[in-house]
Amino acid sequence: MKIRNSLTAIGAVTLLTLGTFGGLGSPAAAxxxxxxxxxxxxxxxxxxxxxxxxxxxxxxxxxxxxxxxxxxxxxxxxxxxxxxxxxxxxxxxxxxxxxxxxxxxxxxxxxxxxxxxxxxxxxxxxxxxxxxxxxxxx
Incomplete structure (x- = not known):
């Protein structure tokens, strides 16, 4: 159960990080x-x-x-x-x-x-x- 919770937390952090930095693309991309x-x-x-x-x-x-x-x-x-x-x-x-x-x-x-x-x-x-x-x- 601990491993599953850890993987879920890592996945959530990864998605948040990608979402945050993904919005910093070039104006052309937006x-x-x-x-x-x-x-x-x-x-x-x-x-x-x-x-x-x-x-x-x-x-x-x-x-x-x-x-x-x-x-x-x-x-x-x-x-x-x-x-x-x-x-x-x-x-x-x-x-x-x-x-x-x-x-x-x-x-x-x-x-x-x-x-x-x-x-x-x-x-x-x-x-x-x-x-x-x-x-x-x-």
Whole structure:
């Protein structure tokens, strides 16, 4: 009986620990189906960043620049732009730029992280939509 009670207590502590630390995951992991998510990796030092953004109607006054499939200068130099289903991929290099994603639901998803240096970005549209394009913004 003592062994059984000990195993039950160990199991309960393990579940509580996993539940407590499981909630400390990245913002992207906590994003809902109506959110867009990002996963970015620094080419310079290998750091990674994840984030989530919610729907916002596109605005013509937001200083956004579309990424190019080759090379483009503006807020940041972004290249290698391509889509694949819900995902948009690009590489950007700049000092103090943010990224955005346009999806087939007519929304522009702006991510709040400010990037310095060269980063590879994977931006993912919400469930039920596809990526149209993306780029950088101030």
């Amino acid at each position: 994003a809902g189906p109506d959110d867009a998510v990002s996963q970015s990796t620094s080419v310079d030092d290998g750091r990674t960043d994840t984030g989530a953004a919610v729907f916002a109607p596109p605005s013509s006054t937001d200083n956004a620049e579309r990424a190019s499939s080759s090379s483009e200068h503006g807020l940041a130099r972004c290249w290698n732009g391509r889509t694949s289903g819900r995902d948009f991929f690009m590489t950007c290099s700049g000092t103090g730029n943010k990224v955005y994603l346009d999806c087939t639901n007519g929304g522009r998803y702006k991510f709040g992280t400010v990037f310095y240096g060269t980063w590879n970005h994977r931006l993912t549209c919400p469930v039920g939509t596809s990526a149209v394009w993306g780029g950088s913004w101030e």
